Amino acid sequence: MLRFVARRFFETIPVLVIIATVTFLMMRLAPGGPFDLEKQPSPEILARMKAHYGLDKPLWEQYLLQMKHLLAGDLGPSSKYPSRSVNEIIADAFPVSLELGCEAMAVALLLGLMAGMVAALRQNTFWDHAPMSLAMLGLCVPTFVMGPLLISAFALHLDWCNAAGWFFPRDRVLPALTLGAYYAAYIARLARGGLLEVLRQDFIRTAQAKGAGGARILFRHALRGGMLPVVSFLGPAIAGLLTGSFVVETIFGIPGLGRFFVTAAFNRDYCMIMGSVLFYAAFVIAMNLVVDIALVWLNPKLRFE
Amino acid sequence: MTVRGASLVQIVLSLGLLLSCGCGHRQTLVQIANRAGQYRVANGDEPSDLDPQIAIGQVEHDIMLSLYEGLVYGDAKDVSPRPGVAESWDISPDGLVYTFHLRHNARWSNGEPVTARDFYQSYHRMLMPSLGAQYSYMLYPVTNAEAFNTNKITDFSQVGFKVLDDHTLQLTLHSPAPYLLSMMVHDSWFPVPVATIQKFGAIDDRANPWTRPEHFVGNGPFVLKEWRMNSHILVVKSPTYWDAEHVKLNSVYFDPEESYDTQERMFRSGQVHTIRQAPQSKVAFYRKYKPQLINIYPELTTYFYRFNVTRPPLNDKRVRLALAMAIDRRAITETVSRAGEIPAFCLTPPNTAGYTAAARLREDVPQARRLLAKAGYPEGKNFPNVTLLYNTMQSHKAIAEAVQEMWDKNLNIHVALHNEEWKVYLDAMRNTNYDICRAGWSADYIDVGTFLDVFISGGGNNDTGWSNPEYDRLCALAASTGEQAARYAAFQKAEAILMDEMPLIPIYIYSNPRLIQPCVKGWYPNLLDCPNYRSIYLAPQTN
Numbered sequence: 001m002l003r004f005v006a007r008r009f010f011e012t013i014p015v016l017v018i019i020a021t022v023t024f025l026m027m028r029l030a031p032g033g034p035f036d037l038e039k040q041p042s043p044e045i046l047a048r049m050k051a052h053y054g055l056d057k058p059l060w061e062q063y064l065l066q067m068k069h070l071l072a073g074d075l076g077p078s079s080k081y082p083s084r085s086v087n088e089i090i091a092d093a094f095p096v097s098l099e100l101g102c103e104a105m106a107v108a109l110l111l112g113l114m115a116g117m118v119a120a121l122r123q124n125t126f127w128d129h130a131p132m133s134l135a136m137l138g139l140c141v142p143t144f145v146m147g148p149l150l151i152s153a154f155a156l157h158l159d160w161c162n163a164a165g166w167f168f169p170r171d172r173v174l175p176a177l178t179l180g181a182y183y184a185a186y187i188a189r190l191a192r193g194g195l196l197e198v199l200r201q202d203f204i205r206t207a208q209a210k211g212a213g214g215a216r217i218l219f220r221h222a223l224r225g226g227m228l229p230v231v232s233f234l235g236p237a238i239a240g241l242l243t244g245s246f247v248v249e250t251i252f253g254i255p256g257l258g259r260f261f262v263t264a265a266f267n268r269d270y271c272m273i274m275g276s277v278l279f280y281a282a283f284v285i286a287m288n289l290v291v292d293i294a295l296v297w298l299n300p301k302l303r304f305e
Numbered sequence: 306m307t308v309r310g311a312s313l314v315q316i317v318l319s320l321g322l323l324l325s326c327g328c329g330h331r332q333t334l335v336q337i338a339n340r341a342g343q344y345r346v347a348n349g350d351e352p353s354d355l356d357p358q359i360a361i362g363q364v365e366h367d368i369m370l371s372l373y374e375g376l377v378y379g380d381a382k383d384v385s386p387r388p389g390v391a392e393s394w395d396i397s398p399d400g401l402v403y404t405f406h407l408r409h410n411a412r413w414s415n416g417e418p419v420t421a422r423d424f425y426q427s428y429h430r431m432l433m434p435s436l437g438a439q440y441s442y443m444l445y446p447v448t449n450a451e452a453f454n455t456n457k458i459t460d461f462s463q464v465g466f467k468v469l470d471d472h473t474l475q476l477t478l479h480s481p482a483p484y485l486l487s488m489m490v491h492d493s494w495f496p497v498p499v500a501t502i503q504k505f506g507a508i509d510d511r512a513n514p515w516t517r518p519e520h521f522v523g524n525g526p527f528v529l530k531e532w533r534m535n536s537h538i539l540v541v542k543s544p545t546y547w548d549a550e551h552v553k554l555n556s557v558y559f560d561p562e563e564s565y566d567t568q569e570r571m572f573r574s575g576q577v578h579t580i581r582q583a584p585q586s587k588v589a590f591y592r593k594y595k596p597q598l599i600n601i602y603p604e605l606t607t608y609f610y611r612f613n614v615t616r617p618p619l620n621d622k623r624v625r626l627a628l629a630m631a632i633d634r635r636a637i638t639e640t641v642s643r644a645g646e647i648p649a650f651c652l653t654p655p656n657t658a659g660y661t662a663a664a665r666l667r668e669d670v671p672q673a674r675r676l677l678a679k680a681g682y683p684e685g686k687n688f689p690n691v692t693l694l695y696n697t698m699q700s701h702k703a704i705a706e707a708v709q710e711m712w713d714k715n716l717n718i719h720v721a722l723h724n725e726e727w728k729v730y731l732d733a734m735r736n737t738n739y740d741i742c743r744a745g746w747s748a749d750y751i752d753v754g755t756f757l758d759v760f761i762s763g764g765g766n767n768d769t770g771w772s773n774p775e776y777d778r779l780c781a782l783a784a785s786t787g788e789q790a791a792r793y794a795a796f797q798k799a800e801a802i803l804m805d806e807m808p809l810i811p812i813y814i815y816s817n818p819r820l821i822q823p824c825v826k827g828w829y830p831n832l833l834d835c836p837n838y839r840s841i842y843l844a845p846q847t848n
Binding site: 251 | 435455456511515517536563567573727733765
């Protein structure tokens, strides 16, 4: 397993270099720059600011310089927030996005797995149709509709929580529900499918014949196999929860990284764009690795190859 | 097979319970804040910095007004200059020498006195070419300030700032500027704590972290206590401020929420006292059903369309005039933008520091048709392809569509619409790579010069390719006259040229549909939308 992890780690380096290079080229090809403002500063001032961020050098030199800094772990200064470094901004904002992501994932797993299990065990009854219809709804309603609807109901009419903000534990509930709903729906359908397939297999019938109880069969025998599709889905789901949190962060006024990720592009904040893209890339790669390890652990037919 | 699993209904119910636990009828944050004397503001965006010599936007400006005080400050009602750190000033008869007498009890938040030397050093820093301060031109009326800022001279003692003693500062101007005191209300004239800045890095380093709450030193009525990016900024009353006894608020809380819709929801759920701008779609609702919560007032900002006068057919003045005359501005403000904007028939907003333009564009469709015919496009025939560019935003799109339809109906010409993301749009405008483009211009201080100077030949923000020697001469004349009447006479002639040559189409003067709770007292609408935190107080009973 160590060899597997080490190999994956070394494969990551060229991937990140390619991502950094493509990002560099794309952001430099986009028209406009960080200091284009409605009120244009004088040419002298503009030249000074460009010099401060090294933007006056030839492009290839800027590329090499940025790569050198990146290798040293220095993501550079933010041109939008002059007194802050990108490292600092990410260190500040990412824990918030991570917390939101984990809570949304908890919502997704809790709701999704329960609904999936109930539906699989009570196939073709009300307890199958009701959660699966809800799940279909969850898949169809986008977060920018779901968020304001939940706020309207729980914050503005029932007055149970704030309409936006990230201060009290109760501020977490609506954003986590909004962000987690889509994934809960997806997981419910995957879990139902996975479980139905496993429940029809011979070893389950054997267990039943041996007189094992329903709960024992479900949790001890069926769940492990039934969860495989869900676990494979977790890799992309985690990536989606983290990068997709931009909309939810905006709707609920949450100080996470998702907003920087998007606004950096609008601001042409070059170091911030590069920093957040690479950070997310590395994070998603790491999560996929964790999922791969989990899959091998769950499925005895797979090996670390 | 039977499994006792929790039903979905139970899960939903328990989640609801979790959400509602300990709730019942909550007290809103505004109610709590009213008792604590905290004014809560949705400020519109995360400030880029709180260094008044580096930050440039309105968002930063609104926070910095609480943290610093210049020699003068803007009156709560009309932003006219009032004695700030300077308790009085003398102006020489020729209008060239200003002598400011500083208060002896003005203090920084670290307890040190605010002296004339502090202002001198601050203006030195502002003008250092190496700092690259974008608003350094605000100091250009002072002798040699521009030369020093652009590296033509390197000896700061040649610039017209002079410390006469600890509490007397003298400014010498190269030519009279009757608007100087109005200009000095702006952030670029605030003092900065040079000794503190030097403690945390080079004086001219843009990345100097001295504005962090743990390092911060200011001289305003409030001092920076907390700053968490994209979360909030909290400023608390400064005990060292010279007029602290008249400051009624204990703290001001700035929420950087960007989305207008989210801000409006925060306002409705009682999280903030005020939001700068109601979402456009909600303005009509508030005006009709909640007029006590909305305050609509004009701002010194003009919405207009630029022409690229270097491209045919727009290089023909008659075509430009025809296009400008064939727009129904009232229809736009009343049925499209609908937030109380004022239709504009010239570039400058009416009654700007006593100036109202005499030259006015006339909306006249028959005349527009005649002009178009004279230019060679009778009934709009053979009119070349022209594109109207705007930055991607629903409100700009709606206006562009209305204008497109008016031109189609009134002149029988079809103009294509094209939208671009903000920076791409700016890039196209800068390089005059467009036919017609949407634009806005707002004043930094109350004076018409800030509008008319934009269109001088080769001006950095002209962006139309238009130039007129007589116009340049009149603007230069206005800049060198100390007599306000003579300045305005020159500006009147200049604006008449602008409205005759029409390198731009004025559309409307912006208005600000601010939502504000009735419990906020001592707040006044003004042309620069400049809040005065000293006059604001909260009346808890009314909420």
